[in-house]
Amino acid sequence: MIEPPPDKSTWPPGLPRTIAEYADAYLADLLDPLTADMRHVIVRSLTMGYLGWPFPDREMVQRLIEVQTGRITPAQYDSWVMESVGRLPTAKPGGGIGHILGRLENGYEVGGTREKMLELLSAIDDTTSLVPAITDAANRGLLSRAEAAAVLSAALSLPVLPPVVPLPDDIEPLPDNYPPPTADYGCVAIPAGTVIHGFATLDAYQSSREIVHRVSAEELDPAEGEQMLEALKSDYIAGEPSTDA
Numbered sequence: 001m002i003e004p005p006p007d008k009s010t011w012p013p014g015l016p017r018t019i020a021e022y023a024d025a026y027l028a029d030l031l032d033p034l035t036a037d038m039r040h041v042i043v044r045s046l047t048m049g050y051l052g053w054p055f056p057d058r059e060m061v062q063r064l065i066e067v068q069t070g071r072i073t074p075a076q077y078d079s080w081v082m083e084s085v086g087r088l089p090t091a092k093p094g095g096g097i098g099h100i101l102g103r104l105e106n107g108y109e110v111g112g113t114r115e116k117m118l119e120l121l122s123a124i125d126d127t128t129s130l131v132p133a134i135t136d137a138a139n140r141g142l143l144s145r146a147e148a149a150a151v152l153s154a155a156l157s158l159p160v161l162p163p164v165v166p167l168p169d170d171i172e173p174l175p176d177n178y179p180p181p182t183a184d185y186g187c188v189a190i191p192a193g194t195v196i197h198g199f200a201t202l203d204a205y206q207s208s209r210e211i212v213h214r215v216s217a218e219e220l221d222p223a224e225g226e227q228m229l230e231a232l233k234s235d236y237i238a239g240e241p242s243t244d245a
Contacts, residue, residue: 015178019047022055029168030062034069042068045213054177059164060084064213072161075123080161081209082120097124097133105142118147122154125161197235204232 016022023031023043031039042065046056067077083096104117124130131152138148167173211228214220220228 015174016055019043019055026055026167026171026174027058027061030058030065030165034065038068041218054179055174058167062165063161066162073123073158075119076125076158076161079120079123080125083124083126097121097126097130101133101137101142118151121151123158124155125158127152127155130155197233204234208232 016025020043023046031042034042042061045064046061063072063077063080066072067074072080079096082099100117100120104114121130121134134143134148134151137143138145143151208229211220211225211232215222215225
């Protein structure tokens, strides 16, 4: 049986214990220009998507704010997310671009449709890497010449993503990977071998974040969103590597 987390009063003093506290102390400069309703949407979205690991970094929050306020398109945000996935140690070669092309090449297309894959490629910010990758994909027959031309035309016509806003100088950065996913920090320590009903693959987790985002933006009914989240879950065993590359 998994023990409940300990009292959060055992956490180090002065550090945030919740997403709301983190937002107040470390994201205020990003959130202050927003309306009260928009700030609520952003913080609620962060809270719903928080799974007990280190708090979301400022770049992720900044991109979420940008897509919510219309500074970047939803496709640009989705592509930025894929680029972030592409920087993980488990990612396919070529970063987010390689991740998307690899899914298509292996018969498992991002978002479930070829059109979605092309939309993601068309919004990639790193056009320096995109041009040779798309050219190679067209030469190999993975993309048609018309598809390759459309992707490059769309990507090259988009404005670049706004630069990342640094943490204000008067704020001390949080420790790396804070808070750690341990019982001492209010997160349940799950022993290896425990059967868990949750998001067993990277795809299921990414789809769940999209659903949470849509609910937070009031594009999706909460009850329907809850049903969709439940449908993405399956049983898996803690400590075993995911088969979803």
